[in-house]
Amino acid sequence: MTRRRPRPGHPRTGALLPALFAVILLAALTGCSGTTAAAAPTTLTVFAAASLKQTFTTLGQRFEAGHPGIRVRLSFAGSADLASQLDQGAPADVFASADTKNMDKAVAAKRVQRSAVFASNTLQIAVPPGNPAHVRTLADLTRPEVRLVICAPAAPCGAATQQVAAAAHLSFTAVSEESSVTDVLGKVENGEADAGLVYVTDVRQAAGKVTGVTFPEASGVVNRYPIAALTDAAQPVLAQQFVDLVLGAEGQKVLAGAGFAKP
Amino acid sequence: MLVPAALGCLFLLLPLLAMGSRVPWPRFPALVTSDSSRAALLLSLQTSLASTVVCLLVGVPVALVLARTxxxxQRLLRVLVLVPLVLPPVVGGLALLYTFGRRGLLGHTLELLGVQIAFSTVAVVMAQSFVALPFLITSLEGTLRSVGGRLEVVAATLGARPTTTLLRVTLPVVMPGLLSGTVLAFARSLGEFGATLTFAGSLQGVTRTLPLEIYLQRETDPDEAVAMSFVLILIAVVVIGIAQRTRTRP
Incomplete structure (x- = not known):
């Protein structure tokens, strides 16, 4: 796009470029193994579902406080993405999933033997502050003037949405079916949607930007969060200690504070 | 010189080959003809064509103004017009939302007029046009600046009116630049993801284009995601191929 003529005074550019490329390529090729090898002695790697970001960051800090010299490295992503990373051999010590389905995938990939449910979550209606469309019940979501945003059936939160709708004999017509619960929340936060179906914990985290409307039908569809120390963990003892922290009184207190229900 | 060139080509081609190796070929026809795949493909082609037309209608005048006046x-304007080129598409989507969304700059006015843009196919076309327009402008402006200026002066001295000069002299000589700009804009529209997801939402047949469908299916049905990705690559190859042939033709 720049129409500058090549300047004759720069003979080194030619050699620099390939060298740069080689460095980038080398870094890309050795990146994965390099970091683990260097960090292995003192680092505990925890793969956790995106919805656990707040709670597990806190728990990671507590764990570090209780284990001087140990660093907890947290990797947050969608449970399905984490499960496929584990399937592809990503090095990790602990896996905490937002649903049992993706934990089963890790079991099928022989990365997990036993898992334990440490929390559960239910759906809640999120509305913008002031509730402009006056949504009070689940049935209100079917009113034609309510701009409803839900998770697509393919997403975990969408499967829960479908179950809730089926149990209540309702059928939702959404203006958008998002691929993640955070996208649903975003559309409610910026006021584009009048209502969205998200998890209780999402509403709690977005306090001030959205208001939660509880509906009784939610208790029929409970999403369970399992956690496991990986079979090939580099730090098996620490991994089990972290799992115990999450399952124990301290972990449960932190999770309850964020709106998670007991397993 | 050859080694880095080979490395560069390998770096670009290997992922495509890897993708091809993951396509479940026996199920490929069924996967790409499923309801959701067909709806996404059709929507992607329609919206990309529409946004390419928008880019041409708006982009050609902008490029002319930037190059010929x-x-x-003007320099500031040129920089600002090209901003979407480097902006992460998600940011572009947010910017559109803050402009045309319900609580956006024009939201209230639009609501009074009874126009709702978010969650509509129009929003998809707008998101695509926003990210694709700079490609057309920059490509055409570059060509305009390098060719045609003197020919236009000659045409004018021979008594051609400005419109005649534009249609008979300027446009024919910048055709290669216009064409590659158009192809780039179409390709960019076809691949648009972030701005669409942020601004338009995701609903089958309305706003869920091919990239959004791939993103959605990668969790539950990776096979379908891979198959659709391969279709997207095929379209890209065909489009670029056509552009190159028309360009090299005398």
Whole structure:
């Protein structure tokens, strides 16, 4: 796009470029193994579902406080993405999933033997502050003037949405079916949607930007969060200690504070 | 010189080959003809064509103004017009939302007029046009600046009116630049993801284009995601191929 003529005074550019490329390529090729090898002695790697970001960051800090010299490295992503990373051999010590389905995938990939449910979550209606469309019940979501945003059936939160709708004999017509619960929340936060179906914990985290409307039908569809120390963990003892922290009184207190229900 | 060139090509081609190796070929026809795949493909082609037309209608005048006139603040304007080129598409989507969304700059006015843009196919076309327009402008402006200026002067001295000069002299000589700009804009529209997801939402047949469908299916049905990705690559190859052939033709 720049129409500058090549300047004759720069003979080194030619050699620099390939060298740069080689460095980038080398870094890309050795990146994965390099970091683990260097960090292995003192680092505990925890793969956790995106919805656990707040709670597990806190728990990671507590764990570090209780284990001087140990660093907890947290990797947050969608449970399905984490499960496929584990399937592809990503090095990790602990896996905490937002649903049992993706934990089963890790079991099928022989990365997990036993898992334990440490929390559960239910759906809640999120509305913008002031509730402009006056949504009070689940049935209100079917009113034609309510701009409803839900998770697509393919997403975990969408499967829960479908179950809730089926149990209540309702059928939702959404203006958008998002691929993640955070996208649903975003559309409610910026006021584009009048209502969205998200998890209780999402509403709690977005306090001030959205208001939660509880509906009784939610208790029929409970999403369970399992956690496991990986079979090939580099730090098996620490991994089990972290799992115990999450399952124990301290972990449960932190999770309850964020709106998670007991397993 | 050859080694880095080979490395560069390998770096670009290997992922495509890897993708091809993951396509579940026996199920490929069924996967790409499923309801959701067909709806996404059709929507992607329709919206990309629409946004390419929008880019042409708006982009050609902008490029002409930038290349053939000079006025105060022109350099600043050129920089600003190209901003979407480097902006992460998600940011572009947010910017559109803050402009045309319900609580956006024009939201209230639009609501009074009874126009709702978010969650509609129009929003998809707008998101695509926003990210694709700079490609057309920059490509055409570059060509305009390098060719045609003198020919236009000659045409004018021979008594051609400005419109005649534009249609008979300027446009024919910048055709290669216009064509590659158009192809780039179409390709960019076809691949648009972030701005669409942020601004338009995701609903089958309305706003869920091919990239959004791939993103959605990668969790539950990776096979379908891979198959659709391969279709997207095929379209890209065909489009670029056509552009190159028309360009090299005498």
């Amino acid at each position: 000079s006025f105060a603040g």
